[in-house]
Each structure stands twice: as C-alpha cells, then as structure tokens.
Amino acid sequence: MTEVLRRLIGPWRRSLQLRVVTSTVALGVLAISLLGAYLFQQVANGLTDDRVRTARAESQVLAARAQSTFDSSAASADTAEFNNVAGQAVVALAPPANDTTRYVVFTRALDNTAAIRLDTVLTGGLRNSPVPLSLREAVRTDPDRQQITIIDLERSSLVSEPSSASWTRPDLPAVVIGQQVQASTAGPYDLYFIYPMDREQATLDLVQRLFLIGGVLLVTLLGAVAWLVTRQIVNPVRRAAGVAERLAAGHLNERMRAKGADDLALLGKSFNDMADHLQSQIRQLEDLSRVQQVFVSDVSHELRTPLTTIRMAADLMYDQRGDLAPALGRSVELLHDQLDRFEALLADLLEISRFDAGAAALELDQVDLGALATRVVSGVETLAERRGTVLIIDAPGKSVLAEADARRVERVVRNLVVNAIEHGEGRPVIIRVAQNTTAAAIAVRDHGVGLRPGESSLVFNRFWRADPARARTTGGTGLGLAISLEDARLHDGWLQAWGEPSQGSVFRLTLPRTAGIPIEESPLPLAPLPVDADATTRLRPVRLLEAP
C-alpha cells in the first residue's frame, strides 16, 4: 500500500505508471458517468411512462364513475343539496384516508358560465391545489380528452405528512391527469387526479445508489487493472533502465532477463544484443588503447636508447669543438642544439600520446603552490636574466596547499612562466598564488604582445603558433600548453588564458584543494583589474629577481 501511495504522491512526470493509471481512471469515470446518466434516464422515463399509463386507465374509470354519479343525480334546484352530492361523489373517488396513492381535485372549469356554483373539493389532505394553470388551460382547450402533466408535488401543499419513505425530500414528482365532467346544471367541471410517484422515486433512488456503488467499484477495478497491466510493462522497462545504468557505470557483464517470446522478451533480447555489441566494442577499444600504450612505451624505449648514444657522442664532440675546424665545430654546435630540440619534441610527443592513451596517472600529495612557484622561479632564473625580465611572486603569507601531483603542477607552472618570459618583451612577469575554500590557483601575468581576440582558446591547441609567418626563435615544441592543459584536466582543474593585444596575457591554473571535490570558483580573476598597471608597486615582492 505504501508503494501505491508513494507512486501516487511521486511526481507525475517521473512515473509512466501513475500517468497511465490516472488517465485510465479519469476516462473510466467519464465513460461510466455518461453511461450511468443515460441508463438512469431510460429507467426514469420507463417508470414514468408506466405510471402514466396505469394512472390514465384508472382515472378514466374513476372519471366515468363520477360522470355517471352526476348524471344519475337529478338536477336539484337546491344548490346546497347539489353541492353536497357532488362533494360526496368526488370524495368517493379518493382512496381511504391513510392511502396516499391518489389525490383528487374537483374544481369549476375555466370557461364555465353556469349560474350554479359548486365548491372546489380537495381530497386526501391536500391543502391547496397543486394543479398548474397550464394543465387547466389544456383541459379547457381540449375538454374531450384526458390531459396529462408531471409536476413536482410540494410537501407544503399537504396537510399531513405521508408515511411513505420516499417523502424525505421537499417535493416529489407526481402525474396529474385532468378531464372534464358535466355536472348537469352546474356546467363543466374539471376533475384532476394526482398520482404521486413515491414508489417510482424510491425505485429510482435505489437504482441511483446502485449505479453509484457500481460505478465506484468499476472505476476502482479499472484503475487496478491499469496499474497491473502497466506494472507488467513498466517493470521490465525499469529493469532495463537499471541494467542500462549499471552498464553505463562500467559493469559490462550486466544483462536483462529475456525469457519467452513476447514483446518484452524481444526488448530484453535487443537490449542484450546491444550490450554485447557495446561490450565487444569497448573491449576492442580497450585492447586498442592497450596496444597503443605498449606501442608508445616500446617506441619510447626503442627511440631513446639510440638517441642517448647519439646525445653522448654529440656532447663529447661538443666539449671538444674548440679543437675542430670552424665548419666542423659549427656543425657540432648545430647538432648539439638540434638534439636538444629533438629530445624535447620526443618527450612532449610521448607525453601527449600517454594522455591520449589514457595512461597518465596522478601521484597526489599535499603541494604548497607558493613554495612551488618559488622553486619554478629559481629554476628559470638564468632565462629571466638573459631576457631582462623581473619575476615577482605575489603569494599569501601562509602556505597554499592543494592535493595535486607536484611534478605535473610544477611542469605546468614552469611552462607558463617560461612562456611569459619569452613573450613578455622584458617587462615584469607577476606570478600570483591564492586560495579559497575549494580551490587553489596560480596565475602568471605578462605585459608583452598579448593575445588577439579568439586566441585565448587556440593557444592550447597542439603545435599552434600565434603568427605562423614569424620565425621560430624560442625552443618551444608547440606542445607545452597542450600538455599543461591535459595536466590540469587530469587534476579536474582549469587552465585558462586571457589576453589583449599589447596588454599582455594571463594564464591561470586552478586546482581543487581536495581531489574529487569540484572547484566552485577560482580564487584569482582571469582578466587583470584595471589598476594592474601599477601592480608592481602595490605588490609585496616575495622574491624579486632583477636583471643585472
């Protein structure tokens, strides 16, 4: 039961079952109401027609009896006497006092112009005449035939309460039949028989109650059936969804139960076929990835060993280049430099393919980004001095800790700082370190040529160059920022760039302080504040490296 309740309360949108059951019940209520109303009307009409038929037959007999009484009683000159006789004749038409099946009203016809006037007679405790004027008019218009109408007989028009059970409502439908009798010298008089339909009403009330109970039961049954049927459909679908989720979560051996030959079994089979297919595809990709990793590793080893020999030989020659002929000496220098470049390129390529193969793994530790920045700055001291660049670290007094791979983060920061020095045109480079509750960040700001619009996302592309026409002067491989971006991603961190032409650029690395807890916001702005122009005077230089 709680299950049903939960489903009913649960959001309409989420449960197909709830929707089906609700719409089935709604449609059922509508159909049963329409059908019930129609049937009820038919029963009511049948009952009324029946009553009218018996009433007409009975009233015809009674009216004839009254007419013959009037005919046989010789016209008396004495009005009072005649009045008395007429009254008795009318009362005789009514049933005994405690019988409420019939009331009689005897009244002068509307178009009677005779001089003698008889009293109007109401039988059976009628307080006033419930006969509508329209019926009286009809009797006047067509006096030779019985005129019939159905009225609502009001309880207030009765002197005594009838005992019948159906007299619980303020009014009750009643058949009224009117006809004319000739009261000899007194002229035409209307004789009305009123038949309250209390029995018919009681029957109708019973039928209505039965219809209501039946309708409620039917709707409940309909809802239950809909619930059962949808459950048979929805449960396998839900199971399929569950299996699909587990598949997506990496449990590739999950399968649906697919027994029988019905549509659901077909669904199960198709689903399992899909899962088999997916599984084999994934296995294939995993194999490919493994092959790729092994290949990368092998290439690495195979290339590096001869390269080491070449490198050592070249270094040996390079150390003694002074003893060589000038052309040979210069050749050795070129060989030496290009070997450096080749090595860097090879290392970066292998690193990138390691990322591509998904073989890169994090070695997490608590890393102090401030200390790391200081370390990086002292490592690039020589380069900064050669370029005449001042390096400034702006870090809080306390340590800025993040759970990160020190080797990778240091590589990223060194790369950013070297880039800033190389593109900073000798102007100061500021390295900011900060933290907030979820993240720690390092931003490297240079004041060099900056970036053109749109370039801030292109810089992370492999082998991207700001100006392809510009001669390559620096030793970069073109993969540095791409690798840095991969390193940042591996940490679930951000690496973003900002730049304006001739305003310089900012590269910001944001790392989660605790692995697995997402960054909400970087503690450092990406774009520099407008006051940044005199930032160098505002900053507290932790380490200041002046060009000599």
Place this chain on the structure above:
Amino acid sequence: MMSRIVIWESEWFSVKGRVLIVDDDLALAEMLGIVLRGEGLDVIHVADGSAAIGAFQDHRPDLILLDVMLPGMDGISVCKRIRAESGVPIVMLTARTDTVDVVVGLESGADDYVVKPFKPAELIARVRARLRRGDDNEPERLEIGDLAIDVAGHSVTREGSQISLTPLEFDLLVALARKPWQVYTREVLLEQVWGYRHAGDTRLVNVHVQRLRSKIEHDPEDPKIVVTVRGVGYKAGTGG
C-alpha cells in the same frame, strides 16, 4: 650460458671506482664506457640480465648502471637479486618516466635512476654523487629515536643489534638525524643525499623514505623516527 663480459682497461691515471654496466644495447654500452673511462672510472660491461649477477659477484663493482629492459632477466629482477646480497649503489637507466615504472624500479632497490636520453654530464654527476660518499667521514655518533648511528663506521644499531641499511638509506637517515629540529623538503633531501643540483624527481625521496621506514620503524604504517610533515617534507621524530 656463455656470458659476454667485456672489460675496458682503465686509463693509467685516477682510478676512482669500478662501474658495472648492464645494458643490451652495445652501442650505448660502448659510449657509456667511453664517457666513464674519460672520468677515470673502471668499466665492466655485460649485455644480459642473467650474466649480471655473476659479473657482480666476480668483480665487486662500486656502482652498477642497470638498464631496465634486458634480455634474460629484466632489470627489476636483477636489481632485487643484487640488493638481496649487497647495498652497492645501483643507478637504473630507464626509457620510461611513467610513475609506475619509476616506482617499481625504485622499490626493487635502485638508489637513483636516469631517464634516457640523458646528457653525459648528468649521468656523471649522478655516478659521482653515488661514489663520492665515504670519502670524508670523520668519527661522529648520532642518535635518532632509539637508534644509534656510527657515521664513520656506517652502522646503525638498535639496543646493540645491527640494522642493515644500504649506503643511500644510511645517508638519508644521517641527514635527518644531524638536524633533528629541521624539516627537510624533498628538494633539499634530493640535493643533500642524491646530489641533485637542480630540481629532481621527488618520487625518489618518497620511495626511499618508505624503504627506510620499513627497516627502522617499529610500525612502518605509523612512523615515529622519520615523520612526514604534510605539505612540506620530512623530519626526524622523537622515536617514541
């Protein structure tokens, strides 16, 4: 199996040590020989792993340069076998920088590693750093926790019983014990113990600290002698 052992006679001057090169690449081995010989070192070469153990036992080198990928027996196994009987400095030559490969190499007992392609100067610096130790030991006794260290005698004892450490582990322990009040960053330890002049691989420190702890701590899971200072590095503990 015939082991191919080549011995280059050292130059007549300045023999400072004997290096065993275990590498299957003959060109690289020869080049290494030329460079090391140029530094005045004696060089022995074997080309496969299974011959390395025999060559080590026959020649008792002062240092071993060990390629990780070898025919016969791989470098990791060779390293474990040699480490089982000697604390001789082992420098691995590896073409892989993946964390797993490096850590496995270090955990098998190597003191240091050089990634191919390396510069001759870099290799020589590492080799010198590993050979240099023991040159200038003056009598000195240190205490760290419940351990007694005899620096000149290269021995560590706990309640009179000797604890066997490799020379590198010994150096690491001595560095920490000499200044028990100081917290050493991994970088400083790399410089002092391994002789790195520039930033090196801090994984070296981590792995060796683990190895040292497994030998000297009562409970390596809850170290008391070599204590981690989160976010900074290591320091000597009270040993309690």
